[in-house]
Amino acid sequence: xxxxxxxxxxxxxxxxxxxxxxxxxxxxxxxxxxxxxxxxxxxxxxxxxxxxxxxxxxxxxxxxxxxxxxxxxxxxxxxxxxxxxxxxxxxxxxxxxxxxxxxxxxxxxxxxxxxxxxxxxxxxxxxxxxxxxxxxxxxxxxxxxxxxxxxxxxxxxxxxxxxxxxxxxxxxxxxxxxxxxxxxxxxxxxxxxxxxxxxxxxxxxxxxxxxxxxxxxxxxxxxxxxxxxxxxxxxx
Numbered sequence: 001x002x003x004x005x006x007x008x009x010x011x012x013x014x015x016x017x018x019x020x021x022x023x024x025x026x027x028x029x030x031x032x033x034x035x036x037x038x039x040x041x042x043x044x045x046x047x048x049x050x051x052x053x054x055x056x057x058x059x060x061x062x063x064x065x066x067x068x069x070x071x072x073x074x075x076x077x078x079x080x081x082x083x084x085x086x087x088x089x090x091x092x093x094x095x096x097x098x099x100x101x102x103x104x105x106x107x108x109x110x111x112x113x114x115x116x117x118x119x120x121x122x123x124x125x126x127x128x129x130x131x132x133x134x135x136x137x138x139x140x141x142x143x144x145x146x147x148x149x150x151x152x153x154x155x156x157x158x159x160x161x162x163x164x165x166x167x168x169x170x171x172x173x174x175x176x177x178x179x180x181x182x183x184x185x186x187x188x189x190x191x192x193x194x195x196x197x198x199x200x201x202x203x204x205x206x207x208x209x210x211x212x213x214x215x216x217x218x219x220x221x222x223x224x225x226x227x228x229x230x231x232x233x234x235x236x
Contacts, residue, residue: 003063004029005028005031005188006026006028006063006188007028007063008025008060008063009025011023011024011025011059013055013057014055019212020043020055021050022212023060024060024212025214026207026214028205029188030186033188033189033191034191034204034205035193035202035207036209037207037208038233042210045087050062051069051082052159064080064082078107083155083158084150084159085163087162091134098131100149101119101152102116107154107155108154108156119151122178125174126141126145139167140168140174143175144175144178147175147178156186156188157187157188162192165194172195175198176202179202183202203220204220205219205220216229
């Protein structure tokens with residue numbers, strides 16, 4: 001049996017003196033979509049950042065496809081085939097859409113990244129705006145570009161932080177279709193989401209965080225039964 005795409009055991013993380021994550025345990029199998037739910041400040045984004053070594057001190061174990069990464073530099077973790085889409089997107093405003101897409105190097109030893117043609121087929125908006133500067137794109141188009149840039153690298157484990165936040169419903173629907181397409185293509189996705197209604201139809205499993213700890217974990221098949229608990233923890 002292959003190793004899980006991601007296996008986190010007893011993860012603790014700090015920002016300076018602040019102890020943010022407390023014994024987080026999380027396993028994601030290849031091809032799964034998993035969502036981290038929780039209120040703001042619960043530790044969800046820090047969990048993604050800790051996977052890449054972007055916090056301060058980390059303790060515990062983070063294995064990616066069986067490889068221990070807890071003591072590894074961020075660029076070496078990325079080269080295990082990890083793509084990270086942070087909440088702030090990081091679009092280069094002085095470059096065109098296509099120049100932004102051509103920037104990232106490959107992080108995969110085995111698989112190639114998506115071609116420009118494949119990207120444009122998945123995101124027709126970006127094809128139309130291929131020569132537009134990053135600053136001229138709408139918020140939704142910038143979000144599409146941020147995700148598309150990761151797909152160019154060949155990463156197969158995608159860490160997506162609040163990609164639906166503040167976007168128009170038509171863009172949110174396009175991002176949902178994208179996630180289902182990637183899932184069908186065998187990508188592994190870990191999403192941090194405040195928008196429960198966006199995440200609910202997409203994820204195979206859900207983890208709820210509170211005060212830097214995972215307090216609930218359940219499969220999509222249990223979603224209806226867990227609704228009262230989610231009302232209490234999230235107010236959804």
